[in-house]
Structures are given as C-alpha cells and as structure tokens.
Amino acid sequence: MxxxxxxxxxxxxxxxxxxxxxxxxxxxxxxxxxxxxxxxxxxxxxxxxxxxxxxxxxxxxxxxxxxxxxxxxxxxxxxxxxxxxxxxxxxxxxxxxxxxxxxLDRSAEGVSHHLAKALGLNNLEVLDAGGPKLYKIVVFVPKGYEDSIRDAMGKAGAGWIGNYSHCTYQVAGTGTFKPLAGADPFIGSTGELEKVEEYRLETIVPQHFKKQVLKAMMEAHPYEEVAHDIYPLGNKQWNTGLGILGYLGAPMTLEDFANKVKDELDIGYLKIVGLPQEQVQKVAVCGGSGGNLISLAKDCGAHVYLTGDVGYHEALDAREMGLNIVDAGHNATEKxxxxxxxxxxxxxxxxxxxxxxxxxxxxxxxxxx
Incomplete structure (x- = not known):
C-alpha cells in the first residue's frame, strides 16, 4: 500500500x-x-x-x-x-x-511529557488540564442491537476515558412511537402505537470525533428515524493540557537540578531564579514559552519550574512569590x-x-x- x-x-x-x-x-x-x-x-x-x-x-x-x-x-x-x-x-x-x-504541546504524549520523562520525573499529572470539548451522546436502541451499536460508536472514537475504550452506560426502558403515512418502520405498523423494549445507551465523545461517531451510530442503528440526544459537557480531560507536574526520585539542590537539565538537554548554559542550594523535588515543566504558567506552577506546589522564554517581569514575579525557575530556552525544552x-x-x-x-x-x- x-x-x-x-x-x-x-x-x-x-x-x-x-x-x-x-x-x-x-x-x-x-x-x-x-x-x-x-x-x-x-x-x-x-x-x-x-x-x-x-x-x-x-x-x-x-x-x-x-x-x-x-x-x-x-x-x-x-x-x-x-x-x-x-x-x-x-x-x-x-x-x-x-x-x-x-x-502537540497539549497532547497526552506531547512536548512536556517527553521533557518530564527525560528528567526522570514520576507521578506525572497535567499542569494546566484542558482538551477538546466533550459531548455526551445518548441513543435509544431496540433490544438486541445494543452491542453492535456500542461497538460501532467505540470504533469511531466514542467512549474513551484515559486508558479505557468503549465506556458506556445503558439502562432498560420502553420506547413508544406511531408510524405515520409514508414511514417504513423497522418494527410496527402504520397508524398503530408501538411499545418497544429498548435501551438508553450513553457515552462521551470529543468534538473532533463527534461527526464520525454520529455517522457510525446512524449506520449501525436499525431504525429509520434514530432517537438520540447530544449534550455539551463541562468536563476536562485529565491527560491533556499544557505542562506537566512530577517528582524527582529524591530531593536535590536547585543547582544540581539545573546541571541535570543541562546534561539531559545537552546545553551549555541556562538561567535560574532562586537560591542555588535550595532543595527541590516537586517539578513543573512546560516546553517552549511557559512564562504564563508561573502562577499556576506555584499554586500547584512546585518547588521549581522548568520552561523557556521567561520574561523579565515574569522572572521578577516568580522570585517575589518564592518559585524557583530554570529557563533552559525555547529550543532546548522542545527539541x-x-x-x-x-x-x-x-x-x-x-x-x-x-x-x-x-x-x-x-x-x-x-x-x-
């Protein structure tokens, strides 16, 4: 191919x-x-x-x-x-x-993730969690079709939560409808009220998969008219966003951490804010230009924040709030x-x-x- x-x-x-x-x-x-x-x-x-x-x-x-x-x-x-x-x-x-x-910066396997891995950080979590807008799709399915429709939607990108796929919830109920003139019902007869044993099947889908998930759902569903609801959600995805928080295996001085950064990123120089002999273990990192996340890194309890392109006034703010900074440059923190x-x-x-x-x-x- x-x-x-x-x-x-x-x-x-x-x-x-x-x-x-x-x-x-x-x-x-x-x-x-x-x-x-x-x-x-x-x-x-x-x-x-x-x-x-x-x-x-x-x-x-x-x-x-x-x-x-x-x-x-x-x-x-x-x-x-x-x-x-x-x-x-x-x-x-x-x-x-x-x-x-x-x-790619905000991807679960993106720039900051690889920066954190290079430094040997563990217990990783996203610093500024965010991601695509999420939706809940609810579809009403006749008994016997719930598995095939769940599978079709899952393969199209619905129901992914962390390291789990095909995540759905279903509950049994009774659907009613009366086919009118011109209808071609899968179940029932024109002009007669039907009561059908159905399942309410619901799952989540990110915005970029919504169109293809709906298409897969419609194609797998036996009904001529598919009853379904779409709800926008306020949930944030835990594994996507800017920056990473993690921990060094053992505390070390800011100076030793800065030297570790130089070794791992193969650079000869960097800039720091803070006292060289101060102990650090909880680390925030953000590849590229991450000066806008300084306050968030401090609020998350980081002892030191590694990023690039930190501005003069951002560095002053970091010093005033007591957050150690290692600025290794834009290129070095992304390469x-x-x-x-x-x-x-x-x-x-x-x-x-x-x-x-x-x-x-x-x-x-x-x-x-």
Missing part, C-alpha cells in the same frame, strides 16, 4: 488532534495535498531556509514540523524574502508541509519531541516503504559569547 500525505496526517492527528490546538494557532496541512504520495519525511522543530534546503537535498515529499511555517495570513509572496523564497522552493519541489504545534515524533511515525508506518529522517539543522537562533 502506498502511503499518502493524508495517511500521515491521520497518524499525526491520532497523536495530536487538531481540536487540542489553541485558538490563535495555525496547525495542520499548510502546503500541499492530502492525496500526494509520500516516500520520504523530514521531521523538524522549525522550517528555516536551511531546513528547506535539507528537505530538497533529501528528496523529501513531506515535512512534519512543530512550529508553523505560516503563522499569520500572508498578503503577498515575494521570492526576494526568506518566507517567499522558502515557499517557492517547497512548491517547486512538491514538498507537503504539516504542522503540529499547540495541539526532544523531534526524535520522539520520528519514532512514533516509524512505528505507525512499520512495514511501509517510507524513509523518516530528523533534521540535522540546529535551528536555535541564540549563541552566547
């Missing part, structure tokens, strides 16, 4: 559903067609001129990136600008571009996701004739002197 760009998109959106992306973000397929065949994929954090040239030299059919190539709407594309030149090269070489940004994505795609495409490479370009724009 030949792999298409659309196949890769489905695999990526199983890991990081589009519905997890923040409203201001621009994610998904940014260039190309889902129908294009894909034999070579380049995985990268950023799409820079050097990365585009690398993709061309590799003969890549598709780039999978974390940061968007196109963030804001373009009013012109000029080849004498870096963005226009890169877009022209991508079009000329028929390279598809797919982006998973804040949806672990790139080999993780390569591994994920390779496992999902096992047996397919697809080459998957990670970019060799260091896209971090910062140097120290």
């Amino acid at each position: 030949s792999v298409t760009c659309g196949c890769v998109i489905k695999i990526m959106e199983k890991l990081a559903p589009i519905s997890l992306a923040l409203d201001w973000d621009n994610v998904g397929l940014q260039m190309g067609s889902p129908n294009e065949k894909v034999r070579k994929i380049l995985v990268t954090l950023d799409i820079t001129t050097d990365v585009v040239d690398e993709a061309v030299e590799m003969g890549a059919d598709m780039i999978v990136a974390h940061h968007p190539l196109i963030f804001k709407p373009l009013d012109r594309i000029r080849s004498d600008t870096h963005i226009g030149s890169n877009l022209s090269k991508l079009v000329k070489n028929d390279i598809q571009v797919y982006v998973a940004h804040t949806n 672990l996701i790139i080999p993780a994505l390569k591994h994920y795609l390779r496992e999902e495409l096992r047996g397919e004739d697809v080459i998957i490479n990670t970019s060799k370009i260091d896209t971090n724009p910062w140097d120290t002197i």
